Amino acid sequence: MDRRSGSRRLVVAGAGLPGLTLAVALKQAHGPALDLAVCDPGLPAGATRHRGRAYAVAAGPRRMLERLGLWARIAPAAEPMRRLVITDSRVGDPVRPVFLTFGDGTDAAPIEGEPFAHMVEAEPMAAALLDAARDAGVRLVPKGLRAAVPEAGGIRAMFGDETSEKVSLVVAADGARSALREAAQIGWVGWSYPQSGIVATVRHSRDHEGRAFEHFLPSGPFAILPLRAGGELGHRSSIVWTERSADVPALLGGDAAETLGEIERRFGAELGRIDLEHGPSAHPLAFGIARSFRAQRLALLGDAAHVIHPVAGQGLNLGLAGAAALAEAVTEALRLGLDPGTDDVLKTYERARRFDTVAMAAATDGLNRLFSNGSMTLRLSRDLGLGLVDRLPGLKTFFIGQAAGRRAQGPRLLRGEAL
Numbered sequence: 001m002d003r004r005s006g007s008r009r010l011v012v013a014g015a016g017l018p019g020l021t022l023a024v025a026l027k028q029a030h031g032p033a034l035d036l037a038v039c040d041p042g043l044p045a046g047a048t049r050h051r052g053r054a055y056a057v058a059a060g061p062r063r064m065l066e067r068l069g070l071w072a073r074i075a076p077a078a079e080p081m082r083r084l085v086i087t088d089s090r091v092g093d094p095v096r097p098v099f100l101t102f103g104d105g106t107d108a109a110p111i112e113g114e115p116f117a118h119m120v121e122a123e124p125m126a127a128a129l130l131d132a133a134r135d136a137g138v139r140l141v142p143k144g145l146r147a148a149v150p151e152a153g154g155i156r157a158m159f160g161d162e163t164s165e166k167v168s169l170v171v172a173a174d175g176a177r178s179a180l181r182e183a184a185q186i187g188w189v190g191w192s193y194p195q196s197g198i199v200a201t202v203r204h205s206r207d208h209e210g211r212a213f214e215h216f217l218p219s220g221p222f223a224i225l226p227l228r229a230g231g232e233l234g235h236r237s238s239i240v241w242t243e244r245s246a247d248v249p250a251l252l253g254g255d256a257a258e259t260l261g262e263i264e265r266r267f268g269a270e271l272g273r274i275d276l277e278h279g280p281s282a283h284p285l286a287f288g289i290a291r292s293f294r295a296q297r298l299a300l301l302g303d304a305a306h307v308i309h310p311v312a313g314q315g316l317n318l319g320l321a322g323a324a325a326l327a328e329a330v331t332e333a334l335r336l337g338l339d340p341g342t343d344d345v346l347k348t349y350e351r352a353r354r355f356d357t358v359a360m361a362a363a364t365d366g367l368n369r370l371f372s373n374g375s376m377t378l379r380l381s382r383d384l385g386l387g388l389v390d391r392l393p394g395l396k397t398f399f400i401g402q403a404a405g406r407r408a409q410g411p412r413l414l415r416g417e418a419l
Contacts, residue, residue, distance in 0.1 A: 018319035019173030190288025200279030205272030
């Protein structure tokens with residue numbers, strides 16, 4: 001039974017981090033005048049499904065979270081990433097030469113002393129966003145959206161329990177295998193990598209001092225990312241370990257001591273003694289980007305629109321940037337008294353995000369292909385390139401600005417401005 005009508009009604013399908021951020025931004029901007037629901041069968045306990053993961057939140061998305069009043073809720077779980085050290089070596093190499101550094105004490109120090117990113121564990125971040133959504137008046141609907149069917153003057157959101165609502169816009173934030181994207185017949189360009197991403201939380205005896213390490217190994221990058229202090233050894237980091245999928249069963253199939261030994265071989269001794277706090281768990285890696293970010297009264301957001309390699313840690317930042325752009329496009333329409341689900345509004349959203357998304361996806365794919373191999377010729381070439389970047393302060397500043405999400409243009413929220 002359709003109990004409501006009007007153009008100021010939206011449904012976000014999927015309670016992931018980009019979808020929740022979008023919902024909070026729109027409800028804060030429009031209050032009771034906007035009826036907005038987030039539907040997900042994993043609600044209300046949606047935060048627990050993120051357990052064991054962590055994300056690098058770049059400076060631009062962090063400014064958006066600050067503007068929305070969300071960062072104060074998230075900050076207790078965030079650790080500043082003040083320095084990034086990049087090496088290129090093999091697992092058995094006794095020395096890992098440093099080819100590139102970013103951050104404090106380098107030519108590419110963050111602007112105005114701000115970290116270029118913060119590491120945030122996903123579970124407390126998701127919990128903070130869910131609490132903020134409730135406080136803002138977002139309707140949290142613990143059921144899935146099985147279909148979204150355009151009709152005269154709107155789109156019918158059809159839930160799994162056979163109820164439905166006519167709304168102006170449905171946002172498909174339902175993941176990489178988005179059923180709503182497929183139902184709208186939006187094409188998908190993508191492929192699977194012969195790699196898996198292994199994630200774990202590691203305790204260690206020495207302070208990371210806000211340093212992140214990216215060790216490029218022949219099978220893929222091994223990243224050590226700083227987390228909030230704690231644990232039995234006093235300090236903690238998240239690891240994101242890219243490995244050939246065919247090798248994962250042998251690497252992780254032993255007992256806990258054998259698994260820890262494999263991690264230690266790659267982790268190195270700089271942070272002292274280590275042990276496992278959580279994980280590891282392995283996830284197949286893939287590349288994908290939707291041929292369009294929109295259909296009739298349907299907008300794609302987050303992994304439903306794009307999936308990229310984790311080599312640069314930019315997947316969540318792309319999703320949050322999409323949330324900022326879509327919130328801006330919808331808000332401008334609503335303030336002009338226009339229907340926010342029309343094609344003109346969705347074209348504005350797509351124009352704002354298409355180029356940056358494709359560019360970042362291509363860059364991460366290229367980095368993975370360049371570094372995830374044992375070719376000595378390629379290794380010499382890439383090490384020369386890394387060394388060149390390290391010696392050119394202007395180029396380093398450009399790269400860190402891109403990674404940090406610092407742009408003179410782009411969605412207002414990413415610049416720390418109000419909608």
